[in-house]
Amino acid sequence: MNDKTQNNAESSTTNAPDLEDLLDDLYSLQNNLLSDTNAQSLADSDLQLPESLSEEDVHNLEIPILSDVVDDEVDGEKQLGDQFNRAQQHLFEKPSSAQASNHGPSNDQINAVVNKLMAKMRPRIDQLLREKIRHLVVERFKREN
Incomplete structure (x- = not known):
């Protein structure tokens, strides 16, 4: 059972760099989408912004799925993994005296x-x-x- 928890820990550590690389790619994509040239082309176009939005507001927009949502999902997955690992450790590494006596x-x-x-x-x-x-x-x- 100890090998399984060790393998789970190893697989979660190998997935972390992949997730970090994915996040880096998403952030670079977000930066490319919101680059100054895109903002300038929007400003040069004939489109009129609603009165509630200024050009500065448009320039400072963040794409929610690339920032908050992805971070929340990654954090949630890490928390679930940590909870599962703690539960496994509690079950398999620290048996109570009642469990030991009942085999x-x-x-x-x-x-x-x-x-x-x-x-x-x-x-x-x-x-x-x-x-x-x-x-x-x-x-x-x-x-x-």
């Missing part, structure tokens, strides 16, 4: 830990399932059209 955890103990983990992970699981179902529905509509 393993009881079904009630296992169910309690599973229920606690599911309660913490349910919002993320629901979100991922909703996104997957939505994607399948969109594909189905595209095929029908």
